[in-house]
Structure formats: C-alpha cells, structure tokens
Amino acid sequence: MTQLVIFDFDGTLVESEVLAAEIHARQLGDLGLKITPTEIVEHFTGVTPALMTEKLFAEFGIKLPPDFFDTYETEIVARAPNELKITNGTKDTLQDLSHPFCLASNSTHDWISSGLQAVGLDHHFDDKIYPASLVKNGKPAPDLFLHIAAIYDLPPEACLVVEDSLSGVKAAAAAGCQVIGYIGGGHIQPGHGEKLSGLGAHHLISDMRELLAHLDANQP
Secondary structure, eight states: OEEEEEEBBBTTBBOOOOHHHHHHHHHHHHOOOOHHHHHHHHHHTTTHHHHHHHHHHHOOOOOOOOTHHHHHHHHHHHHHHOOOOOTHHHHHHHHHHOOOOOEEEOOHHHHHHHHHHHHGGGGGGTTTTEEEGGGGSSSTHHHHHHHHHTTTTOOOOEEEEOOHHHHHHHHHHHHHHHEEEEESSTTTTTTTTHHHHHHHHHHEETTHHHHHHHHHHOOO
16 A cells, blocks of 8 residues: 655656756757757656766766756756746645655755745645755665655555656666656657556556546555
C-alpha cells in the first residue's frame, strides 16, 4: 500500500526541461559544440551536473568551465517567473492528494525553491524538498529514494515515485519503490513511455490527475 508519494521536480511538476535544454544548447554552442535542445533532452534529462560533465567530456571532448552550471541556474531562475509552467493537472492533484508527499530531485535546493515559488506551488512543499546533494550519489543511483524512505521510516515499497526521466525511473526501481512514469511533459519524445516501462515504471500517466485515480484504484 502506498504511504508516501515522491515527486520529481523538473519535467514532472514543472515544464522546465525544454527551457533548460534551450539554455544548455546555447551554452554548449558558445563552447564550440553544435547540439540541439532536443538532443540535450535525449541525452541529459534527469542527470546530475557531475554526470553531464563526464558525458560531455567522454563523448564530445568538451570541458565545461567552472561556472557553467552557476551561469545556467542564474538564467533559468531569472526566466522562471515569466516562462515556467506547471505540468498537466499538477495544481489540482497537489490540492486534492490525501497521501503524504514530498519532492526528490537532482536539481539544487535553490532552483527547486525558486521554481516552486515562480509557479505558486511552494506552499505545498516547505520542508519536504530533498535534493541530491543530501546523498553521495544522485539519480540514477537509488540513494536519494532510500534516504527519503528512511526519513519517513517506511520500507521503499511503500513509496510511490512519479518520474519523467530515465535516470529517475532507474533510481526509483533500484531502490525498490513503486514507480509511475510521467509522460505529459512538453519535452517527451515518441517512445519515451516504453523506455520508462522497460526500466521499471509499472504505470504511465500523461496528466497528473491520473495519479489520484491510480491511488484510489489501488487502495485496499
């Protein structure tokens, strides 16, 4: 039985992935790498800055400057009040959700807080934000979900994770959590749902209100 719902942030609660990809593509273009926002989404959605740094060097020989991610975060925070949107059905779902819930993300606490405030969801989370900086390894490692389960004194299988990214679903499945794949974001490409299912998502939703119906249908 589900006792805790754990939401991812970027691409799950908020439509930030297309905006993030646009910023990263321009930054990398300035470094000499021609890469489209769509390719950024395909290769780097949901990964930690450390893993993105490693992959860019290994695959493209690009060495990121020390301020790369600080510069990115400054821009996305500045643009969020005018450009960030809530994902489909999320506002209603958070208002109506009777289960305890929290947020787990590879993003920084500062960006999560700024993004939530920009779209008016901050009051739902308060002290229930868990960034990957709390653990040794972010997603796709299971560390963050195991950490949250321990905080709430729950077995991982009592936690239902809602994730849009491959790395997030990998992490949740490796932790032993229930996993729902969210495929309603503007960054989702054809076939993405099948990939999430193959990695361990047992159910797919394209509108967050489907989460409420799923929870109701699976209550004892």
